Amino acid sequence: MLNKQLLIVGAGPAGLAAAIEAKKNGVKDVLLVDLNMKAGGQLMKQIHKFFGSKEHRAGVRGIDTGAAMLKEAEELGVEVWLKSTCVGFFDDKVACIEKGMEDGSKKIIYLKAETIIIATGGQENVVRFKGWTTPGVMGAGAAQTMINVNKVQPGQNIVMLGTGNVGLIVSYQLMQAGCNVVCLVEAAPGIGGYGVHASKISRAGVPIYTKHTIKEVKGNGPNGRVSEVTIVEIDPKFNPIEGTEKTFAADTVTLAAGLKPVSELVKLQDIELVFNGPFGGWVPTHNEKMETTCPGIYVAGDTTGVEEANTALEEGKVAGVSAAEALGAISAAEADKQRAEIWARLDGLRMGPFGEKRAIAKKEVMAKFPGVRA
Numbered sequence: 001m002l003n004k005q006l007l008i009v010g011a012g013p014a015g016l017a018a019a020i021e022a023k024k025n026g027v028k029d030v031l032l033v034d035l036n037m038k039a040g041g042q043l044m045k046q047i048h049k050f051f052g053s054k055e056h057r058a059g060v061r062g063i064d065t066g067a068a069m070l071k072e073a074e075e076l077g078v079e080v081w082l083k084s085t086c087v088g089f090f091d092d093k094v095a096c097i098e099k100g101m102e103d104g105s106k107k108i109i110y111l112k113a114e115t116i117i118i119a120t121g122g123q124e125n126v127v128r129f130k131g132w133t134t135p136g137v138m139g140a141g142a143a144q145t146m147i148n149v150n151k152v153q154p155g156q157n158i159v160m161l162g163t164g165n166v167g168l169i170v171s172y173q174l175m176q177a178g179c180n181v182v183c184l185v186e187a188a189p190g191i192g193g194y195g196v197h198a199s200k201i202s203r204a205g206v207p208i209y210t211k212h213t214i215k216e217v218k219g220n221g222p223n224g225r226v227s228e229v230t231i232v233e234i235d236p237k238f239n240p241i242e243g244t245e246k247t248f249a250a251d252t253v254t255l256a257a258g259l260k261p262v263s264e265l266v267k268l269q270d271i272e273l274v275f276n277g278p279f280g281g282w283v284p285t286h287n288e289k290m291e292t293t294c295p296g297i298y299v300a301g302d303t304t305g306v307e308e309a310n311t312a313l314e315e316g317k318v319a320g321v322s323a324a325e326a327l328g329a330i331s332a333a334e335a336d337k338q339r340a341e342i343w344a345r346l347d348g349l350r351m352g353p354f355g356e357k358r359a360i361a362k363k364e365v366m367a368k369f370p371g372v373r374a
């Protein structure tokens with residue numbers, strides 16, 4: 001049986017930041033596990049430059065931030081296991097890790113951890129329409145992984161459903177990768193993401209159909225693949241308006257209809273959850289230390305409510321500091337001082353038209369935990 005001081009599940013920006021912060025604060029034994037072949041979480045496919053302030057890496061590509069954080073974590077002595085999935089918790093906090101071997105075989109490793117940080121990120125929502133299981137219908141994140149990580153085009157002619165930032169950014173990246181984006185389809189009356197991203201798409205002549213949805217996908221392509229996509233206008237109650245259908249030849253449909261937290265591990269551990277719409281669904285209640293209702297288990301990043309990379313990173317730092325405090329590596333006073341600085345930055349990130357909603361959502365989630373920061 002392996003014994004670890006701190007186990008962190010998920011090597012996205014939240015998990016990496018947590019590992020770095022814990023190490024910097026004197027935790028000797030930090031294990032970071034991720035089911036992917038590369039560390040960085042969503043950052044490993046974000047080839048575009050980030051917005052925001054200099055302290056939050058504005059102008060730096062997500063992919064470079066992920067690589068720099070992994071390097072820092074490894075230099076600090078964080079043990080990183082890739083291709084390793086945390087599949088469950090059992091009595092007395094034993095975590096079970098299944099490690100992918102070079103030959104494709106699997107090995108189960110059981111370990112004990114004094115503290116655990118769950119930073120398993122978010123996953124895409126699915127949208128159902130006639131033909132939604134046809135080969136060639138996929139999440140926008142999957143298409144983004146194909147072009148930016150695996151260097152493979154998901155298809156030639158693509159219809160994107162959703163105009164939030166993910167839909168807009170991935171559409172543009174698909175165009176940069178040589179795919180033809182046939183159109184974007186959006187149920188809401190307006191575009192969901194930043195105007196600057198939408199403008200780049202419109203300038204390239206790609207139509208964006210707001211107040212529309214996908215009615216049907218036909219699969220008469222090779223091996224039953226998508227061949228045709230029919231979209232339809234919808235009324236304010238989201239009912240299709242007959243006679244407004246438009247049909248396009250396409251071989252791929254990408255879905256960017258929002259994200260939800262990955263919460264399987266928190267559910268397994270019986271951590272108290274609360275439903276929060278703006279955060280994408282069921283999220284673990286936690287306090288200002290990012291500690292859950294299960295003492296010694298912390299959460300950070302999209303697992304606690306879908307936001308963006310910088311908030312994930314800062315929450316990871318809070319969790320790393322709190323784990324260091326719990327393990328006796330730093331005093332409560334020192335941990336409070338560091339957390340106050342990080343929370344000030346988090347408050348700054350949760351300002352403006354998009355941020356304010358998240359600030360309110362965060363307050364609601366944390367209000368469920370007794371004794372939290374007001």
Ligand SMILES: Cc1cc2nc3c(=O)[nH]c(=O)nc-3n(C[C@H](O)[C@H](O)[C@H](O)COP(=O)(O)OP(=O)(O)OC[C@H]3O[C@@H](n4cnc5c(N)ncnc54)[C@H](O)[C@@H]3O)c2cc1C
Binds near residue numbers: 035120121301309
């Ligand atoms: C398609 C897409 C595009 C995005 N584009 C942007 C953008 O342009 N700008 C921006 O700021 N934000 C963007 N985001 C959001 C941003 O990337 C996330 O908010 C951020 O990455 C969250 O960080 P995280 O560490 O919480 O989770 P993630 O980055 O998702 O990392 C979670 C990690 O946990 C691992 N994991 C999950 N379960 C297990 C398990 N059981 N065992 C082991 N490992 C596990 C996953 O493999 C993953 O590597 C995007 C998100 C998506 C999905």
